[in-house]
Amino acid sequence: MSIWKRCAIVLAFAVGPLALSLNTTPAEESAQQSELLNDSLKRQQVEFKNEISPFLNSYCVACHGPDDQSGERRFDVLTGDISDLNSLADYQDILDQLNLGTMPPSDETQPSTDELRKTIKWLTQAIATFHETHRPTPSETVLRRLNAREYKNTIRDLFNLKTLIFDPSHGFPKDRAVDHLDNIGESLVISGYQLERYLDAAEIIVNKAMFPVEQPEIQTWRFTDGFRQQKEIDQVHVKVTGFDHLRLYDVRGADKHEGGYAPIHAFAEGVPEDGVYEIRFLAEAVNRKHPYDPDFLGTDPDEPLRLGIVPGDHLVGHLHKPQPIEPLLAAIDLADKKEWYSVDVWLDAGYTPRFTFENGLMDARNLWSKLIRKYPDDFPKQKRPGIVEARFNAIKYGKLPQIRIHEVEIQGPIYKQWPKPSQQVVLGDDWTEVAATENLPPAQLHRHLHQFLSRAYRRPATDEEIARIVDVIDARSQPGRSNIEALSDGLKTVLCSPNFLYLDEGEEGELSAYALASRLSYFLWSSMPDEELFQLADSGEILKEEVIREQVERMLESPKSSEFLDGFLGSWLTLRDLGSSPPDRKDFSKFYHYDLDRAMRQETIFFAQHLLDENLSVLNFLDSDFTFVNKRLADHYDIDVEFENWYDFQQVALKDNRRGGLLGQASVLTVTANGIDTSPVVRGVWILENLLGTPPTPPPPDIEPLDPDVRGTTTIREQLQKHRDNPACNDCHRSIDPPGFALENFDAIGGWRNSYGKGKPIDASSELATGESFKDVRDFKTLLRKHPDTFLRGLTGKLLAYSMGREIHPTDRPTIDRIVQELDESGHGFRDLIVLVALSEPFRSR
Known part of the structure; x- marks a missing residue:
């Protein structure tokens, strides 16, 4: 019997509220309820002994019994009593596998429709009874530390700082992930090293936010010649250009860059202050229409040459090479003639602008010799073989696409307002007066600290908390130090406080208004609440269901919701690992x-x-x-x-x-x-774990990994078949391998292929554990969409875990099932799903 026929006989059994007589006292109602529950549990035990236990012995115990515990599951010892989370997990797993049709395996003896119906009915009722009579287990972690993403975003919003280049979490230890989620409170432990990094970060953050006290004057720097770039090409440029302009050849993605970056070495120490700088430059696109084979160079003559500007820090490394932090600050398509261009970009103090060729050549160092070999008539005959002469001839006589920059002018910093936003966050409109008079009366200081601490702690700050910061400021108010410098030391203390570093969600029960506001903001923005959320928390309105719904809609419309997609997709789809191989x-x-x-x-x-x-x-x-x-x-x-x-x-x-x-x-x-090849096993595990939320059991420790050179095999399919000949491997691989085979037509970067090397054709067909077969990825996706409940439950569970910052417990299953049911009724909208998660009881509870 196929899975889908089996699913058709699954009844929507649910144990409703126990019927009680009217006009009874609370004590009588409780006694009646207890009596009815006991009767129900007794019936469950009789039914288990007479019907369910024989079913398990006939169809399950051979693989999940005393001799073999596939998937680390043993069912011969089950008694029919669901008394704790471990037994609940066993019974829920049996029910899920029966509903999916994956157990018993399609090549084993199958139960009758009547046997299956009775077993599913009993399991559904028994599990529902457990959920109705057991309170959900609260999370063990009361405080959840901000992870690196959340810390960076919170600093940005708390101080109104630019974090395009500046990353306050740089150097932090990598957050440990649980099921690929990087915001699970239990895993976000803190170490002595982490504390040191918080202290260092606080120093940098507050100095960046508070200083300089006075507005810097606008300066102008001009550069018209002496444009050295890097040692390898300077020896050619000095003869060809006399260093009178910059030349770009390579893209940033090249391996050994030659002309991939054009820094201004005379401006290596960068701008003196954070701010907006206008960069004007005289540039041209040269040889866009080149005489060479476009496929050979990998460039399209119809595509404009594109100049980019990225920041560089000479303290990090060479300015003509890639650096860890180099966001694209600006990009311009150049004309095929000299023209002046102007862009305004943000630069942090110490960073210098570097020009790049965003659609340039690939690995020019290797291209010099290849070009001469392919077009020997276009170049002088080399006197000495080697890279030095080839580079010279290719640059001097070649007509390779390139960008030339003849003059550069940098002006700034340019501020739209002063005091700058980060200073106004701390002292508001009082900044100018305090900076000028060196006078910050206690009442005024208390008022500003209350506002700042309440935002930093994401709830109203107490007088005692404010007093502790005042004590720090008083202790740091020494001769020769301004009151703003002393205030800065107090703010550094705030950033190292557990009240800032941790999300305090209170004790077991419903979240407070402030905790709920923070849970919403870190769910959808990965950052602190904004003013509207704070106001709704102050009034308590945030606790109302209709207000939560309105706020979710509003927050998803905000540009900050991009942080949700970055965080959730990075975890759910492991996109955070893209590029790690x-x-x-x-x-x-x-x-x-x-x-x-x-x-x-x-x-x-x-x-x-x-x-x-x-x-x-x-x-x-x-x-x-x-x-x-x-x-x-x-x-x-x-x-x-x-x-x-x-x-x-x-x-x-x-x-x-x-x-x-x-x-x-x-x-x-x-x-x-x-990064080199593909594996049906890796991709199959990823699909089961991430897309369907049904991770396979880890292999036994005594099982050797798949040998890529199994004797007598010629394809990955044959290798896996030999691997599956081992009974200990077959149980998991019968579920893992088919989804992986479905993706075999895609190479290691997702390009389509019809064969492996040496012309061996790819066979992307397989058979699912349910017995259903598919020919390729098209058929496979059709099967997934036709029966989507497993995917919907997996996605909902992952989103719920991400939203709360804790792992999903077996007691969360009723919530997940309810959300999936409501999604089925409403059309499965992505936004609807997020709203349902935010309205769920686990999300609104501790």
């Missing part, structure tokens, strides 16, 4: 040449954002007839579509559903590969 540069050079890493990530974010904005069905995650691509990603997918701008993303209709949904997106396909 860099693809092989030889086989997948376009990953680096065309910045596919960023494009892949953006596709998934734009896709999820669209589902959120339009409240479209979350089943689109499984399969869809649209996606979002830029020109480079469209080329990667072989999608023929016109683009007005090569770099902007646009929604495209998919004529072939190979690419529909997450399983066709290169971000997922890359993060589930090892």
